[in-house]
Amino acid sequence: MSLITFAGRGPLSRGTRRSALPLGTIGRHLRPFALPAALLAAWELAAHAGFVDARFLPPLEAVLARAVAEIGHGDLAANLLASLQRDLIGFAFGGTAGIFLGLVIGFSPLAQRLLGPLLLVHRQIALFAWVPLISMWFGGGETGKIVFIALAAFQPSLINTWQGVAAIPRSYRELAAVLTLGWLDFARLIAIPGALPQIFTGLHSALIYAWTTTVGAELLLNIAPGLGGRMNEGQHLFHMDLLLLCILLLGGVGVAFNIIAGGLERRLLRWRTP
Amino acid sequence: MGAGRINASRGPADGVDRAIPARRRLAAAWWTLALGLIVPLILLATWLAAALLGQLPEQILPPPWAVFDTLSDIIGDGTLASSIATSLQRVAEGFAAGALAGLVLGTAIGLSKALRETVDPLFLAMSQVPTLGWMPIVILLVGIDEGLKIIVIGWSAFIPVVLNTSQGVRDVPQAYVELGRVLSFSPWSRLTTIILPSAVPSIFTGLREGLANSWQTLVAVELIASFEGLGYLMAYGRQLFQLELVLAAMIAVGLIGLLIHGLLTLAETHLQRWRPEMPR
Numbered sequence: 001m002s003l004i005t006f007a008g009r010g011p012l013s014r015g016t017r018r019s020a021l022p023l024g025t026i027g028r029h030l031r032p033f034a035l036p037a038a039l040l041a042a043w044e045l046a047a048h049a050g051f052v053d054a055r056f057l058p059p060l061e062a063v064l065a066r067a068v069a070e071i072g073h074g075d076l077a078a079n080l081l082a083s084l085q086r087d088l089i090g091f092a093f094g095g096t097a098g099i100f101l102g103l104v105i106g107f108s109p110l111a112q113r114l115l116g117p118l119l120l121v122h123r124q125i126a127l128f129a130w131v132p133l134i135s136m137w138f139g140g141g142e143t144g145k146i147v148f149i150a151l152a153a154f155q156p157s158l159i160n161t162w163q164g165v166a167a168i169p170r171s172y173r174e175l176a177a178v179l180t181l182g183w184l185d186f187a188r189l190i191a192i193p194g195a196l197p198q199i200f201t202g203l204h205s206a207l208i209y210a211w212t213t214t215v216g217a218e219l220l221l222n223i224a225p226g227l228g229g230r231m232n233e234g235q236h237l238f239h240m241d242l243l244l245l246c247i248l249l250l251g252g253v254g255v256a257f258n259i260i261a262g263g264l265e266r267r268l269l270r271w272r273t274p
Numbered sequence: 275m276g277a278g279r280i281n282a283s284r285g286p287a288d289g290v291d292r293a294i295p296a297r298r299r300l301a302a303a304w305w306t307l308a309l310g311l312i313v314p315l316i317l318l319a320t321w322l323a324a325a326l327l328g329q330l331p332e333q334i335l336p337p338p339w340a341v342f343d344t345l346s347d348i349i350g351d352g353t354l355a356s357s358i359a360t361s362l363q364r365v366a367e368g369f370a371a372g373a374l375a376g377l378v379l380g381t382a383i384g385l386s387k388a389l390r391e392t393v394d395p396l397f398l399a400m401s402q403v404p405t406l407g408w409m410p411i412v413i414l415l416v417g418i419d420e421g422l423k424i425i426v427i428g429w430s431a432f433i434p435v436v437l438n439t440s441q442g443v444r445d446v447p448q449a450y451v452e453l454g455r456v457l458s459f460s461p462w463s464r465l466t467t468i469i470l471p472s473a474v475p476s477i478f479t480g481l482r483e484g485l486a487n488s489w490q491t492l493v494a495v496e497l498i499a500s501f502e503g504l505g506y507l508m509a510y511g512r513q514l515f516q517l518e519l520v521l522a523a524m525i526a527v528g529l530i531g532l533l534i535h536g537l538l539t540l541a542e543t544h545l546q547r548w549r550p551e552m553p554r
Binding site: 031032033034035036039056113114115116117118121124125126127128129130131132133135136137211212214215216219220227231232234235238240243244246247250251254255258 | 306307309310311312313314333334388391392393394395396399400402403404405406407408409410411413414415489490492493494497498505508509511512515517520521523524527528531532534535
């Protein structure tokens with residue numbers, strides 16, 4: 001089916017596509033919901049027909065009941081807030097450090113030559129390989145987790161800021177030289193505004209990385225209030241409904257971060273000529 | 275991990291000015307290397323000096339020679355080799371499964387608008403959940419054996435491969451597609467001679483991100499649930515407060531990461547040598 005529909009993208013064979021889609025326009029709007037709805041229906045059916053052990057696949061209403069109960073006593077909300085707080089503190093530290101160092105390296109060829117290779121090698125070390133070291137140095141508590149999250153946010157903001165500054169057209173640099181701008185004015189008037197889109201890209205990735213790492217930190221380091229802690233609990237007590245609920249929350253936060261970051265990027269970069 | 279797509283696989287330092295003749299470029303490369311080694315050497319010297327002067331508690335940072343001894347120990351008794359073999363095998367299996375599935379789904383989604391509109395929303399929503407977030411559920415479903423590692427590693431490779439493959443397939447220039455139609459290619463040869471080759475750069479980006487993700491996820495999974503492999507070596511060292519073992523394992527993880535990065539860069543240049551200029 002896929003190949004036929006592909007041909008349908010071109011102007012030559014419109015008819016092919018229409019015949020492949022008898023549902024028409026209403027169907028097209030419903031299409032994004034079709035698969036989730038079908039999966040949910042299959043899930044519900046499987047859970048009730050007893051094909052699957054209810055411990056492995058609790059019926060939807062069990063997850064819903066769990067959600068209602070958790071919202072009722074506010075436990076999950078508190079855990080979510082704890083995770084978010086940790087996440088954002090780490091993100092703030094790591095993002096700031098990344099942008100700062102990225103600007104330094106982007107501006108100074110010497111700094112780039114001295115630090116660039118080290119930082120590129122550092123990028124290749126798997127992030128989670130730092131966990132044992134961080135937990136020894138900073139403990140497995142709050143400090144260790146935040147350091148780890150900050151490290152995750154640091155990389156993308158550093159690399160993107162660096163690239164953004166390095167990509168500033170040479171003519172701009174020459175203009176700055178002609179106008180005899182000092183480096184501070186060059187940074188303020190030309191480099192930072194010019195690199196801003198890429199800096200935002202870096203921060204956006206950093207936000208997503210930090211969230212991934214928050215979950216990892218909560219699963220790997222000491223158990224503390226947070227979604228990762230609840231997931232640990234769900235795993236050990238075999239509460240599948242709780243785990244599924246946590247997954248929904250994790251994904252929801254990811255989606256929310258993407259929407260917020262995308263919206264902010266568009267707003268803050270409004271001044272750019274398209 | 276996650277869906278964060280960072281287009282930052284290479285630093286700006288990689289850009290080589292083509293106008294410079296080869297000999298001067300070589301000299302410049304040596305110069306770059308020398309300058310790049312200054313800071314690491316200073317750090318190493320500081321570490322060595324602090325350890326020699328006894329200013330460094332071993333629980334914070336063991337002396338460099340202890341790390342070196344441990345490294346040669348685990349190389350000597352084969353622990354390192356078997357750990358690396360286990361880890362690499364897991365990455366290979368997980369990445370192969372995830373990348374293959376990702377290529378198929380990505381191509382299908384890229385070709386068919388109907389399929390894309392059906393599958394994309396669910397896929398994107400699922401990709402927003404941090405990979406490790408799935409682990410507790412997968413552990414309950416399949417246990418903590420090899421299945422867990424392959425599923426989680428595979429999933430982390432799957433996401434970028436699907437995203438980039440479908441994008442690459444969708445971005446095939448319309449003119450090429452029409453050429454194929456004019457020459458009345460069969461769907462299969464259209465796919466293999468036009469669409470996939472044209473999507474290679476994008477597919478490769480996906481594979482590279484996928485492999486990097488696999489390696490990252492492997493370390494995390496092995497730290498959480500495993501009894502062998504490099505991640506386990508680190509977790510073990512941490513539990514015994516043997517920081518030199520942790521550091522030795524980190525060195526191995528870093529070197530393999532570098533090696534993977536280098537091989538991928540080589541393969542990418544090789545695969546795209548037919549392109550007149552490489553779009554970045």
